[in-house]
Amino acid sequence: MTPVTKILRRDDVELCVTDYGGDGPDVVLLHGLAGSAREFLPTAEALTGSFRVLLLDQRGHGRSTCRPSDLSRQAFVDDVAHVIETLSLGRSVALVGQSMGAHTALLTASTRPELVERLVMLEGHAAGHATGEESRKIGEYFHSWPSPFPTTEDARTFLGESPLAKAWIEDLEVVSGGLRPRFDPDIMEQAIAAVHVPRWEEWERLDVPTLAIFGEDGMFTEEQISELVRRRPSTQQVVIPRASHDAHLDSHEAWIAVLRESLS
Template structure:
């Protein structure tokens, strides 16, 4: 069994994914977004690492994780996280997922009951219709253009795959979220690329969820609103340790 201590800088490959740990205290798993790595959470490190061990995972084909074989899908990436959490003995540990990482966290919790602890999902969507019309149009156009160009420029294949994760994925049925019974905090920016009504759908579909909309912020919350996100993490984990009720100090809304 790989230990968290062995993952401190520079990290190592655990099963299919590159993993790195920083900090001291109870663990929190971090799942990044599309075309990123665990480094997207760098601004959270000084805010949370003194109180907890942050375990950053690079998704398949991202950061330092190998691409592997087969189709790149959110569901498969969630299965990768399940494998790593089992290897690291992290069952029941809270997960913070941003963007595609939030999608992965929801898919993981729905299909692997009991593995994930409380969830903080930031800028997540259940399917491509959750994107704002302008964002979806730009994504679809770029996906089609890159897919066509990749026939002549093979190096564009990686871009086509990552765009497909937004253009055709994820595919999570809201009914599946009934299996996610742990506390969930859904976080979005006031100017996010996720449609507000789609975020409301996610919150309504989860048995124990609260919503935090951060004013004057877009999609890149871990970078642009790290202090607010750190407070959200701490608030949810305090609530999960006590009993169901409002997240302390977050002005959450249903």
């Protein structure tokens, strides 16, 4: 089956969903901050033999509405619920997310458990941050991009050759004057600030089977990972050796092996 792009509308936002097709139960994939569904296409390809895969460009990202008026965590959750209710006809799905997408998936599973059969979080956490400093630094970084980039090579020179940089470069949009990211820096700063609010209450009441996956060289310390499991002992945990925060990009085969085992 050829992947089909579908546009769903909810309030003042257009949500772009890639229906990758496939045979079997539905799996919904959620990218992280400043990403898009595109970076999960190899994951979708690996799963379609056993699952129907849906990939959402979350609001403010990719080909969904770039500057939504509501960037609350509830708005992101309601978007995911709308996708499941519309395209999966309300049947429960396996919900898989990375980083900010994992946070969205966690909150969706906690508040709408009837829609989620299984939760898989890659490099996601509920602890948040004590201050807004991290959000500000992220916003400053994205504001530092000399956008639009005149050429792909200019983008590569600035962003580098990492798997994450390659994913950003592949997703650049052609505009007058060159290539620009499919997100606005100020929107990214606002979106991640909401993620940095602690969500232990939602985490501890989570009532669906949950796998928390981390990269050995990822964002979180051993202490932070241990706290996540301590606060919810039924959580399964896997650490992918030599993987980063973006394990789906830099440790693809190991990521797929862990994901397939969880979903099966």
